[in-house]
Amino acid sequence: MKSLMLTAALCLAASGALAGKAFVSNERGNTITVLDTDSWEVIAEFEGGNRPRGITLSPDGALLYVCASDDDTVRVFDTETYEELYTLPSGPDPELFVLDRSGSPLYIANEDDNLVTVTDTQSHTILAEVPVGVEPEGMAISPDHNWVVNTSETTNMAHFISTEDYQIKHNILVDQRPRYAEYLDDGTRLFVSSEIGGTVSVIDIAEDGTPTLSRKIGFEVPGVLPEWLQPVGVKATSDGSRIFVALGPANRVAVIDGTSLEVLDYIMVGQRVWQMAFTPGEEFLVTTNGNSNDITVIDVAAEKAIKSVQVGQQPWGVAITPN
Amino acid sequence: MTKRFASPLAAAALAVTACLGAPAAEAVEVRAGVLRVDYPALLPISRYDARPEDLDFAGATLADEDNATTGSFLGHTYETETVATPPEGALAALETMLESGIRYVVVDAQAGDLLALADRAAEAGALVLNASAPDGGLRGAECRANLLHIAPSFAMKADAVAQFAVWKKWPRWLLVSGSNPEDRALAEAYRRAAKKFGAKIVEEREFEDTGGARRTDTGHALVQRQLPTFLQRTEEHDLVIAADATDYFAAYLPYHLWTPRPVMGSAGLRPVTMHGAHEAWGATQFQTRFERLARRHVTEEDYNTWLALRVLGEAVTRTGSDDPAELEAYIVSDAFELAAFKGQKVTFRDWNGQMRQPILLYDDRITVSVSPQEGFLHQVSPLDTLGLDRPESDCTAFQ
Numbered sequence: 001m002k003s004l005m006l007t008a009a010l011c012l013a014a015s016g017a018l019a020g021k022a023f024v025s026n027e028r029g030n031t032i033t034v035l036d037t038d039s040w041e042v043i044a045e046f047e048g049g050n051r052p053r054g055i056t057l058s059p060d061g062a063l064l065y066v067c068a069s070d071d072d073t074v075r076v077f078d079t080e081t082y083e084e085l086y087t088l089p090s091g092p093d094p095e096l097f098v099l100d101r102s103g104s105p106l107y108i109a110n111e112d113d114n115l116v117t118v119t120d121t122q123s124h125t126i127l128a129e130v131p132v133g134v135e136p137e138g139m140a141i142s143p144d145h146n147w148v149v150n151t152s153e154t155t156n157m158a159h160f161i162s163t164e165d166y167q168i169k170h171n172i173l174v175d176q177r178p179r180y181a182e183y184l185d186d187g188t189r190l191f192v193s194s195e196i197g198g199t200v201s202v203i204d205i206a207e208d209g210t211p212t213l214s215r216k217i218g219f220e221v222p223g224v225l226p227e228w229l230q231p232v233g234v235k236a237t238s239d240g241s242r243i244f245v246a247l248g249p250a251n252r253v254a255v256i257d258g259t260s261l262e263v264l265d266y267i268m269v270g271q272r273v274w275q276m277a278f279t280p281g282e283e284f285l286v287t288t289n290g291n292s293n294d295i296t297v298i299d300v301a302a303e304k305a306i307k308s309v310q311v312g313q314q315p316w317g318v319a320i321t322p323n
Numbered sequence: 324m325t326k327r328f329a330s331p332l333a334a335a336a337l338a339v340t341a342c343l344g345a346p347a348a349e350a351v352e353v354r355a356g357v358l359r360v361d362y363p364a365l366l367p368i369s370r371y372d373a374r375p376e377d378l379d380f381a382g383a384t385l386a387d388e389d390n391a392t393t394g395s396f397l398g399h400t401y402e403t404e405t406v407a408t409p410p411e412g413a414l415a416a417l418e419t420m421l422e423s424g425i426r427y428v429v430v431d432a433q434a435g436d437l438l439a440l441a442d443r444a445a446e447a448g449a450l451v452l453n454a455s456a457p458d459g460g461l462r463g464a465e466c467r468a469n470l471l472h473i474a475p476s477f478a479m480k481a482d483a484v485a486q487f488a489v490w491k492k493w494p495r496w497l498l499v500s501g502s503n504p505e506d507r508a509l510a511e512a513y514r515r516a517a518k519k520f521g522a523k524i525v526e527e528r529e530f531e532d533t534g535g536a537r538r539t540d541t542g543h544a545l546v547q548r549q550l551p552t553f554l555q556r557t558e559e560h561d562l563v564i565a566a567d568a569t570d571y572f573a574a575y576l577p578y579h580l581w582t583p584r585p586v587m588g589s590a591g592l593r594p595v596t597m598h599g600a601h602e603a604w605g606a607t608q609f610q611t612r613f614e615r616l617a618r619r620h621v622t623e624e625d626y627n628t629w630l631a632l633r634v635l636g637e638a639v640t641r642t643g644s645d646d647p648a649e650l651e652a653y654i655v656s657d658a659f660e661l662a663a664f665k666g667q668k669v670t671f672r673d674w675n676g677q678m679r680q681p682i683l684l685y686d687d688r689i690t691v692s693v694s695p696q697e698g699f700l701h702q703v704s705p706l707d708t709l710g711l712d713r714p715e716s717d718c719t720a721f722q
Contacts, residue, residue, distance in 0.1 A: 093611075112611050114392055133396065134389045135608050153605060154662065155393040156640070171396040173640065176662040177605070196662040225705060227667040 020279060020323040021079065022286055023064055024295060025052035026312030032066065033311040034082070037279050037320060040297055040309050046082040049075045053316045054096035058121075059103050061321040065121075067094040067108070074108065074119070079321065089126050091117035096180075096317075098139040098148070107148045109136040116150050116159075118166060128166040132159045138192065140181035147209050151178035151192055158192050158203065160211055172213050174201040180275075182234040182243075184258075191243060193231035200231050200245055202261060217245075217256060221266055224250050233275040237282055237300070244285055244298075246273040253287060253296075255303050267305050269296035275317045288315035350398045351645045353390070353427070355635060356420040357383045357405040357454075357628055358440065360413050360432035368574040379431050379454065380405040381617035382625030386632030388616070390639075399639055403632060410436055414443060421447045426647045429473075429631040431624060434458040434465075441470040450647040452631040455624060457568075458508065462675045462711060466718035469647075471654065471676040473631040477512035477568075479710035480594035483682035483694035484564070484587050485516035486708070490696040493561035494522040497584070499554070499576065500566035502531045510566035513588065520699075525558035530572050546572075550579035557582065565589040587684075592691055594682045597626035597664075601683055601690050606664035630663055634678070637661045655721070666693065670704070675718035679706035 020037035025048055032052060034044040049068025056065050057079065064077040067090065074088040074097070090097075093112040100106075104121040109132075116136055118128040133155025140149040141163075148161045151174070158181060160170035175197020182191045183205075190203040190211065199216040206212070219229040230248035236258065237243075243256040251273060252266040270289025277286050278300070285298040289308075295315060297307040359379045367373060375381075383403045390401040404425065408416045413432060417440050420428060426449040430437055434456045441451040445467065453461065453472045462476050475483075488496070496517060500510035510527075517524050530553060550572075554563075563580060565588040567573035573589035585591060599610060599620025613621045613629075638650040638659065653659055655676060660668040665681040672679060684692045695705040701712075 093608075111608055134392045135605070152393075153608075154389055155396070156662075157393070157396060159396070168396070176660050176668055196668045197660060198668075227705065 020321050022277070022279075022295070022318055022320045023055055023057070023079070024288060024311045024315045025055040025066055025317045026293075027051055027053055027290070027314045027316040029313030031312045032064070032077070032082075033315070035295070035309060035311070037284070037323075040307050042309065042311065044082060045312060046077075048077075049073070054094065054109075055317040055319045056097065056099050057319045057321060058099070059101055059322070061323065064319065065097070065099065065106065067097060069093050069095055069111070074106065086124070088119050088121065088124055089117075090119060091115055091126070091129065096137050096139050098141050100141060100145065102145075107139055107141070107150075109139050109150055111135055111137060111153075114152070116148070116161065130161055130166050130168065132161075132168070133157050138179055138181040140183050140190065142183055142205070142209065143185055143187040144209075149181045149183075149190060149192075151181050153177045153179065153195075156194070156197075158190070158201075158211070160209070169209075170211050172201070172203055172211050174213070175199045175216065179232045180234050182236055184236050184240045185238045186240065189240075191234045191236065191245075193234050193245060195230045195232055195248060198226065198229050198231065200234060200243075200256075215261065217261055217263065219245075219247060219250075219254055219263060219266075221247075221250060221252060224252075233273070233287070235276045235278060235285060237278075242300070242303075244276060246276055246287055248272055248274060249291075251289075253285075253298065265303055267298055267303060269298070269305055270294045270308055277318045277320045279320050280322055286318050286320065288318050290314045290316065349643055351394075351400070351639060351643065353394075353399060353401045353635065353639055353645055354423075354425050355401070355403045355427040355429065355632060356417075356425045357403060357429045357632075358413065358416055358420070358432070359405070359407045360410050360430075360436055361407055362410060362433065365571075367570055372570070375617075375619060375622070377617060378622060379429070379624050379628040380407075381613065381619075382621070382627070382629035383429070383632055385613055385616055385625075386629045386636065388612075389629075389633060390636035393636065393640055397640065397643070401632075401636065413440060417443055421449060426450065426645075427452070427635055429454050429628050431455040431628070434461055437461065437470075438465060438467065441467045445469045448647055450651050452634070454627040454631050459512070459711065462677050463717045466675050466720045468676075468720040469651070471634075471651070471671065471678070473627050473634065473678050475594075475596060475680065475682060476677065476710050477509050478515060479677075480682055481509070481512035481516040481588075482519065482709045483594040483684065484592070485513070485520045485522060486694045486696040486699050487592070487684055487692050488562055488564075488587060489520045489522055490698070493585070495525045495558075495560045496522055496562050496564045497554075497557050497560040498524045498527045498564045498566065499573075500527065500529050501569055501571060501573075502529055503569045503571075505568035506532075506566055509568040509589070513564050513566055524564075525560050528554065528557070530567075532569065532571050546575045547579055550575055551581045554579075554581040560584060562587060563591075565591070592684050592686055594694070595685045596623050596630075596680065596682065597621060598623070598683065598685045598690070600688060601664070601685075603690065603693075604664050604666040609664050630661075630669075630678075633663070634661060667706075670706075672707070672713070674713050674716050674721055675711075676721060677710065679704060679709075681706065682709060 050070035054067035133152025138151035175194035271291035
């Protein structure tokens with residue numbers, strides 16, 4: 001996503017200067033909260049459909065895609081007017097998705113149906129349905145567009161789907177309940193978080209895309225029961241030097257050195273931290289804290305939490321415009 | 324992180340199971356059985372508690388689907404045979420399963436029958452997974468090396484209730500128990516729990532089971548007059564603990580007390596492994612899958628059976644083996660972990676084959692709380708604050 005920022009910035013510059021916006025899906029409140037990424041003030045809140053979870057933006061920042069899980073659809077909103085423009089066919093119970101950086105297709109995890117649905121965002125049609133493991137959730141695209149990775153929470157695998165024929169070519173077993181997958185920008189590595197296993201699996205990717213599980217990263221915080229160290233969201237800086245891991249009910253984000261893969265620090269954030277997104281330029285990292293109904297803004301360079309802001313009920317995901 | 328392989332069934336699995344990555348994909352055909360023993364019983368107090376015909380079996384079907392989906396990526400297939408039998412046909416039913424080559428049997432039966440079945444299975448080198456019997460003895464002196472307990476013991480459930488009561492600062496209990504042996508065993512678990520967590524049973528009353536129909540047209544009218552007088556003139560108490568394992572009176576307690584107090588245990592706030600309204604930790608997905616398949620809500624029995632077969636599936640997935648001894652060794656090892664929609668992994672006690680798991684406290688509509696409660700700590704796992712701990716165990720079969 002980061003490689004697009006330049007072109008996106010040029011597009012937006014042409015249409016007039018815009019403040020950055022962060023969109024937060026509130027799973028329980030059924031709303032989307034909009035924040036200004038300069039002032040970190042809430043500037044709007046609008047209806048997001050039933051049980052909004054996965055959330056992402058079109059490459060130009062004009063369209064907001066929301067998995068309305070209980071509506072069995074993806075809702076598409078205008079990021080200026082917040083009007084719902086149309087819905088996309090998603091298959092049942094869409095939870096999380098990933099958008100190809102060209103803007104289409106959208107790869108959607110259907111949690112109830114053991115499927116990944118591939119939806120064309122231009123023609124609004126389903127291109128393919130790929131059978132995967134039980135309770136698919138995490139989704140990632142390799143930087144070369146050749147692979148889509150899905151993690152299945154009950155099967156405990158990362159499935160590597162070829163974007164050429166939508167067939168699974170590789171499966172890697174990871175620890176219990178894999179929630180999220182994140183490639184490094186250079187495509188050499190994939191991180192998969194296991195919420196109940198309490199680990200992040202490090203999967204090395206060969207030139208031809210072949211994955212190999214190389215190690216697992218564990219976590220330890222004095223005074224916090226190991227059972228509550230539950231990795232969910234993972235974000236890597238574009239240079240790969242830092243990996244941030246949201247630790248759920250441990251209320252912390254782990255900071256991992258991209259080279260040594262050692263945990264350097266734990267940043268205190270709000271309660272039950274799940275998903276995260278960088279602001280353009282990776283100045284800030286925003287976390288969604290489902291039990292304290294807020295987001296935390298982390299200063300990436302300082303590796304410190306600088307602010308928390310109340311949003312709607314049970315914030316789940318966050319997407320930030322590429323201004 | 325010492326690895327302990329306790330079962331005499333289990334000899335040499337260490338090297339295979341300790342590895343980090345997945346085993347090479349080789350075809351494995353896993354055939355399991357679910358053996359449900361149906362005992363003659365009176366109808367339950369509530370129609371809601373009627374036993375569906377596919378009790379346990381619906382859970383098995385879902386587990387087969389879940390395991391098969393995972394197995395499809397590894398070349399593993401799963402097939403589970405389900406049999407319901409009266410008690411006198413249980414051994415013959417097991418015999419048929421063993422003859423057909425089945426070496427994993429999930430059993431829903433009372434303790435005595437369970438032990439007889441486990442002993443026969445042991446002769447054939449088969450592993451038995453206990454999906455229902457809560458008796459302490461099965462986890463203690465009567466434990467068996469080829470018998471793993473998915474169902475929690477009376478002690479685990481009593482401790483789950485006790486922790487919540489203590490967390491609430493409601494330490495004075497009136498214990499009202501039934502007169503059947505199972506009810507008395509459950510009452511004893513509450514006495515132990517009170518002592519363990521610093522609560523006090525200020526008084527006990529036993530409500531005698533006089534037999535007869537549990538559901539009659541005007542049963543509630545009679546109960547409305549009988550129960551309050553039965554519960555008059557007690558010591559001051561914060562809470563009523565009901566120990567009615569045989570389901571003949573506890574359901575009436577909550578609104579027919581003399582002194583208005585909350586009821587916990589066999590009525591009111593009940594300790595369960597799962598219920599159809601539990602949604603936390605991704606359980607909604609489990610409920611949706613189950614309901615689509617069975618067209619009804621899940622019961623504890625279904626969940627326990629599902630979990631038993633998922634334990635088996637997880638062990639096969641990680642080891643690539645279908646050898647009962649090797650799988651059991653893996654299951655009771657430190658390497659085993661399984662997500663079960665309980666917010667933390669479930670594992671096994673290597674000293675008696677009991678699964679560690681959180682217990683949901685359920686008011687018949689929602690999950691009110693989940694034990695272990697905050698602040699109850701243990702040097703190994705907070706889950707070991709529920710039920711008998713290693714030093715208290717007199718099980719020797721796993722040594």
